[in-house]
Amino acid sequence: MSYRIPLSSPDITEAEIAAVTAVLRTNTLSLGRKLDEFEQVFASFHNMPYAVAVSSGTAALHLALLALNIGTGDEVIVPSFTFIAVANAVRYVGATPVFADIDADTLNLDARSVSAAITPRTKAVIVVHTFGVPADMDALLSVTRHHHLAVIEDACEAIGAAYNEQLVGTFADISTFAFYPNKQMTTGEGGMLLTRDAGIADRLRALRNQGRYATDDWLQHSELGYNYRLSELACALGVEQVRRLPSMLAARDEVAAAYDRLLCGMPNVQRPPLSLPNSRVSWFVYVIRLDATCTSADRDQLMASLKRQGIASGRYFAPIHLQPAYADLPGAPTARLDVTEMVAQRTLALPFFNKLSPEQAAEVTNAIAGALGYSA
């Protein structure tokens, strides 16, 4: 169904259209100069030596796990309150996702729960910066260093966010980004990995390109690989979006601030923090939480009421360990994740995109006020 006010909307200007059109006038639609340029601008935005572009954030997670040699018999600790690709990627490599609980304020992995989930088989932790809020890297890295675990930072929802003034995606052995159209920047579909390790970067480039090493010719494949390449069209779009990223993030800050002002008189509605100590939020989605007096049925009724008025909203996130696709994974459906389950019943993502006007934001919050019985 199409909504009067959609949940998300990409921000595409004439500059992007011209850049993509220019690629279409060339003879190189894959593995060309735009790929190099996109990787370079992305790496330099993060002040990192190596960026490797791939076809999606999911592909990035898959390759990150392969590059860290994680496989059958290994366990990887992940949040359940996140997008399913995080745990799925662990299963793609034959390893087992082990779910840890989240902090009730940041909605990111709780270091104490991560600690409690560690076993002799644990090889890595995937730290997700959920909804663009940086995870508590000091606490999490202290646990992973103590236990000699690899860290993958999943910054798919958090490009431009910073922790202790350091951009997310620059803390871990490997980090991942995603560019689906609902993200802060888009390439239509797409993803990226960052690393400081030249060997890992080479391996990632080979794995995304059917296992071809830099010295292999087109029909020589040194190891089992994948087609996770990103087209020149997508890379051209990505270059322009990285250029505009600071202004796009600033526009999102304003939309979040507008929602914050409009919702502050509604006591049952918990607003996401506009700022956190030592952190800069990069707004991916704007997710409200109904307070403890509300049930999941109240949240679903609110969602249905918004829908009747042509306003989209989303249940971000349904916990992964309770998904039908995880019913057969030993330990998943019975995992004790109290905060995850409590939060997931009451969260709702509101329409959120760069060009959401103050009038549209007011329309959304008036609809919420009406549905919850406040006078608008």
Ligand SMILES: Cc1ncc(COP(=O)(O)O)c(C=O)c1O
């Ligand atoms: C935290 C997180 N990880 C991974 C992904 C997967 O990215 P993609 O949809 O590009 O495969 C997403 C996508 O929404 C995400 O939110």
